[in-house]
Amino acid sequence: MRVITALLILLALGSAELRKTRSGGGRGRGRGGRGRSGTVKRYAAECKEYSEAGDKYLDCQDRQLTAVATGWPEDISHLLLARNKIQVLRDNTFSQFRNLKSLDLQQNDISMIEEGAFAGLTKLTTLLLQHNRLQVLTEDVLIPMPRLRHLRMYDNPWKCRCELDSLVRHLQVPSHRNLGNYAKCAEPANLRGQKLKKMKADLLCPELQEDNVLKEPEEIPQGPITAKKHPDATTTCRTYMFPKPLLDCRSQDLKNIPADLPSDIVKMDLSKNSIKQLRPKEFVAAKDLKLLNLSSNNIDRIDTAAFAGLLYLRELDLSNNSLHYFQYGVLEDLYFIKKLSLGDNPWTCDYNIHYLIYWLKHHTSVEYSGLVCNSPPEFSGWLVEDYVKTYNAECPKDILLGQTDTAQELTAETEESETEQLPQPLSTHKKFEITRLS
Secondary structure (H helix, E strand, O other): OHHHHHHHHHHHHHHHHHHHHHHHHHHHHHHHHHHHHHHHHHHHHHOEEEEEOOEEEEEOOOOOOOOOOOOOOOOOOEEEOOOOOOOEEOOOOOOOOOOOOEEEOOOOOOOEEOOOOOOOOOOOOEEEOOOOOOOOOOHHHOOOOOOOOEEEOOOOOEEOOHHHHHHHHHHOOOOOOOEOOOOEEEEOHHHOOOEOOOOOHHHHOHHHOOOOOOOHHHHOOHHHHHHOOOOEHHHHOEEEOOOOOEEEOOOOOOOOOOEOOOOOOOEEEOOOOOOOEEOOOOOOOOOOOOEEEOOOOOOOEEOOOOOOOOOOOOEEEOOOOOOOOOOOOOOOOOOOOOEEEOOOOOEEOOHHHHHHHHHHHOOOOOEEEOOEEEEOHHHOOOEHHHHHHOOOOOOOHHHHHHHHHHHHHHHHHHHHHHHHHOOOOOOOOOOOOOOOOO
């Protein structure tokens, strides 16, 4: 009986194990299949796909991605992968995106790009690689992109040695004027801070020269670094190309307008910093700028010609600063400005404020807001334009007319008295003799 019972128990256990194995295997395959398809769908769902001006965009920014996922639509024109965790770009990473025109890979952790990573991108015109960890790159990486016109690769720790020779020479070709601008050497020490576009390529391989003069210029790099007064825009700020080129310098504790402003930006956000003064011609490089946000700084002075060169500026935000008035001529360079935000400034309603109102009066198409008197106390809370209108309110019209009549009477009396006292002119005329000379 015991033997029969033991056999029955073993059979029951075996049958249960068999069911468990089958069930587990089925669930495993099902979960695995859903896992793979689910991953693709999840990536696709997390990325935003949209169209603009006939081009398709795939926005996969801020997704914690470590690689390009499979299953993404292959007919996109613009792929946005900024602010992810990508470290390496392998060969043929983007080969399925044959219609790609722009590729944004900035603010990742990319430290290596294999030679064929951009294979197949024959239509690519814009490649953004700034704010990564690249040290070495060769010209061969760029060869598969014959239409490349804009390459940004600054704020990378470039090792300016022999391995970088082909890249530097490629960037310095005259027709490649928008490739690699602002990228600088991080090492060796004698080349630190030098721009790849302007450095002498022969310095990359000093060991190949007969006379090794590497030790001579040890103090050269310290000059430009310590002498630089303003922070560099390419390292301090973030640049975004889509939907429009934007330089984002918010909350960077800047005390001055950063140097090396990119020339092709359309929007610039310098809000929430500690800038006190706008000096002449600080925005000249940003000639295409249309929107400039300088709100929430400590600006209390804007020099004449501070906005020189901003021919296309449409919107200017100066709200929440320390402005009391504008110096005469400050706004004369803003030919096409459409909107001025001026709120939350301690505007002083005295004679100095008249220039601003005069300028606005003659530029009626400009929309403005926030012009409220802060001082003196008797005008606090007034609209500045109302203050200017009542500038001569102390002399009412009727009083002025009365004063005019009185003045005319006094003038007439004075003229009469003077006429009586003055001697009359002589009625005789002086004769002149004319002698003719032959």
